[in-house]
Every structure is written in C-alpha cells, then in structure tokens.
Amino acid sequence: MISDGLADVVVLTPRRFGDERGWFCETFSAARMAEAGLGHLNWVQDNHSFSAAKGTLRGLHYQAPPHAQDKLVRCSRGAILDVAVDFRAGSPTFAKWVAVELSAANGQQLLVPKGFLHGFVTLTDDTEVQYKCTDFYAPDCDGAVRWDDPQIGIDWGLTAPPVLSAKDAAAPLLADAPRPFQWENK
Numbered sequence: 001m002i003s004d005g006l007a008d009v010v011v012l013t014p015r016r017f018g019d020e021r022g023w024f025c026e027t028f029s030a031a032r033m034a035e036a037g038l039g040h041l042n043w044v045q046d047n048h049s050f051s052a053a054k055g056t057l058r059g060l061h062y063q064a065p066p067h068a069q070d071k072l073v074r075c076s077r078g079a080i081l082d083v084a085v086d087f088r089a090g091s092p093t094f095a096k097w098v099a100v101e102l103s104a105a106n107g108q109q110l111l112v113p114k115g116f117l118h119g120f121v122t123l124t125d126d127t128e129v130q131y132k133c134t135d136f137y138a139p140d141c142d143g144a145v146r147w148d149d150p151q152i153g154i155d156w157g158l159t160a161p162p163v164l165s166a167k168d169a170a171a172p173l174l175a176d177a178p179r180p181f182q183w184e185n186k
C-alpha cells in the first residue's frame with residue numbers, strides 16, 4: 001500500500017492453491033469475510049469493466065446515501081493502481097488517499113468502504129476489473145470528484161495524460177463537491 005493506509009480501507013489477499021495446472025482461489029467467501037470482521041456487508045451487485053489502453057483512469061467516484069456502496073475490488077486481467085480517498089466530512093483523514101496495486105498476478109483485493117471516493121488507473125493494456133457492491137447502481141446518487149485535484153494530490157504514476165470519460169473530465173474539485181457523507185467517531 002502506498003502511503004500509511006487509512007482506517008477502514010482493507011487489503012485482502014485470498015489464498016491461492018497452486019499445483020502443476022496453475023492455481024485455485026476462492027475470490028469471495030462470506031465465511032472469510034466474517035472472519036475478517038466484514039460479515040455485516042451485504043453484497044448485492046457484481047461489476048466487471050474492461051479498459052483497452054494502459055493509462056485509462058476511472059474515478060474518482062461515489063454513490064451518495066441512501067445508495068452508498070462499499071466496494072470489494074480486484075483485477076482479474078492486467079494490473080491497476082486502485083485508489084481510495086476519505087470523503088467523510090469531519091474525518092481526521094478527510095481528503096487523504098491510499099493506493100494499492102491490484103493485479104491478476106498478485107490476486108489482492110481492496111475493500112473501499114462507504115464514504116470513500118474510488119478510482120483506478122490501468123497499468124497495462126486490456127485490463128479487467130471486477131468488484132462487488134453493497135447497493136445497486138443508482139444514477140441519481142452518482143457523483144464524482146476530479147482525479148487530479150491538487151487538494152487531494154494523488155500520485156497516479158502517470159507519464160502521459162490519462163484516458164478519461166467525459167463525465168470524469170468534467171468532475172468538480174473536492175472543494176466544490178457536495179459533502180454527502182459525515183464521519184462518525186466509532
């Protein structure tokens with residue numbers, strides 16, 4: 001993980017059982033999630049995206065309440081730098097970010113909780129990302145913050161301008177975005 005980490009953002013590394021054929025892995029297990037203290041999360045939607053070019057950047061995205069989503073992200077082909085940004089008003093780590101390389105090779109997964117912005121940049125051509133969500137897609141609650149906001153200052157490791165959607169290119173700065181999440185001191 002790049003940076004010191006953020007409370008609630010968790011890297012999971014499911015076990016791979018290798019043999020002469022290759023390997024086998026349980027990419028999701030409700031029992032393992034419960035063991036990790038994440039058994040309360042109710043996964044209702046699985047997403048899968050394909051990005052053709054290295055340097056494609058999707059983010060920074062959120063779904064506002066009442067349709068906020070936790071996300072469990074993995075990269076099943078190629079590699080990404082996956083980023084979570086604390087978006088909870090009043091949080092001691094507001095606007096702080098973490099980045100983790102997720103790849104088909106390392107099999108790691110990132111748990112991005114509700115209240116965090118999420119985005120990734122592809123580190124390879126032909127990259128596939130799969131993630132589970134705890135609420136359904138709700139376009140009316142869809143929101144974005146600029147990927148290159150200097151207040152956040154994410155080091156994406158880019159050497160050229162990224163490939164972006166029109167929506168992401170037009171996203172507001174953090175200072176101009178709504179504050180739909182409130183930090184709760186647990």
Ligand SMILES: Cc1cn([C@H]2C[C@H](O)[C@@H](COP(=O)(O)OP(=O)(O)O[C@H]3O[C@@H](C)C(=O)[C@@H](O)[C@H]3O)O2)c(=O)[nH]c1=O
Pocket residue numbers: 047049058059061062071118119120136137165167
């Ligand atoms: C996210 C999403 C999109 N769509 C549709 C809407 C649109 O026509 C098309 C592409 O949507 P987007 O441009 O928002 O796709 P994308 O930029 O890949 O958005 C995703 O980015 C990553 C970083 C996330 O964290 C996700 O939650 C999601 O926001 O797919 C769905 O039908 N269901 C969904 O859950």
